[in-house]
Amino acid sequence: MAPSPGERDYSPAGAGLCGQRRRQTTAVLFGRFVPVVRSLVSIPAGVERMPLVKFILYTSVGSALWNALFVLLGYGLGARWQQVGAYSSYINNTTIALIVVAITIGVIRRVRTRRASGRTAR
Template structure:
């Protein structure tokens, strides 16, 4: 994959960066942790300029967030509620739980979108609840852009400073990504366990 990413940037320049970051949001296995540091290294070689490189990365990311955002809107709350009422017992979830999560997102949605754009592993997923909760598109774009700008600048600058060792950025971030995902999984497991215990107590 690294060779394909390298060829894409070498061949298409800024358009290639935007395309890769767009695909990264649709297919998370394409790592921004490799794309933007490589772009930063290319900037250090004088083949690209810093600001247009950042802009390409941000634009590609935001455009790539739209499919997930609109998927949440199209699938719709009622369909998901109906599915949860039929099958959610296997996950100890119900339509009421969805209502609670929606209220939480309405209270914290702006911060959630902003900070999740800075977190490896969940950057893409935050677009789905934003669409499901019908977060206003201008707000979604604004806070996604601000969070993405910080992430893209960090990766690009790291690649610029590391030079030919730009690929170490992904190595450094990989343990962090695994810890974040592990934390999310454990949180979900604990939450499900707590709900099961509470329901047994009520029964």
């Protein structure tokens, strides 16, 4: 029989998308910019027990920034506002690429830290 998840499995150190508590706000804020993450970011925030007021604040700021970008693009394009769709794929892809780079850097740093702490413990 597989062990059931315990409190440790949901601690900040064992968290998935949000990671440590200090990264919760970043995940929620910038998660609103990425198409699939936008819909799912509330799950790890809830698992990590992010305070509701803080979640609403960062969700509102992230959504407002994302929407303002497209409103400004539409305004700037004027009668050619339908071209915003052409720009949105570039913006989405750039945002996704930046998040992948940030995650990769985070994983590399975490691996290096664990390896370094493993060497000093011996």
